[in-house]
Amino acid sequence: MGVSRSRVPTIEKAEVTGATTIQTLRAAAEAMNCTFVYAFVPVKPLEDILRDRAQEKAHRELARLDHTMKLENQALRRADIDEEKQRIIDRHLTGSLRRLWEQ
Known part of the structure; x- marks a missing residue:
């Protein structure tokens, strides 16, 4: 040296x-x-990291929607919320993964 x-x-x-x-x-x-x-070595498999991030984004998106719907006295049923959340997660995971980290 x-x-x-x-x-x-x-x-x-x-x-x-x-x-x-x-x-x-x-x-x-x-x-x-x-x-x-x-x-940098992830502590979890990449698929888990992507799914977790997609779930976070879906939760935030639905929280805004659910709040607005409640204000208009049009609250969604739990089953409808869960179904929509899964649809949003799937959309995030099949689209451009770069969008997962956009705010």
């Missing part, structure tokens, strides 16, 4: 505490003839 021997334990400690930089990690990997890989 081109650093003194006394610097190596400092670099190792910084890695453990999270105080190291990506640049330092890349240099260490290169010095060890390795490839540095930086990644």
Whole structure:
């Protein structure tokens, strides 16, 4: 790495505490003839993440609709709400997935 021997334990400690930089990690990997890989790894399968997000969006959309309908004394039945929620979720999951993160 081109650093003194006394610097190596400092670099190792910084890695453990999270105080190291990506640049330092890349240099260490290169010095060890390795490839540095930086990644975000989901804690759940992608399908679950997408479905959860579609459910959140559907819930928000229906909450506004349900509120308006109640104000007009036209409240929907629970079964109708559940059916519509599923329709919205399916629409979100079959359309452009990019829209799942739009507000």
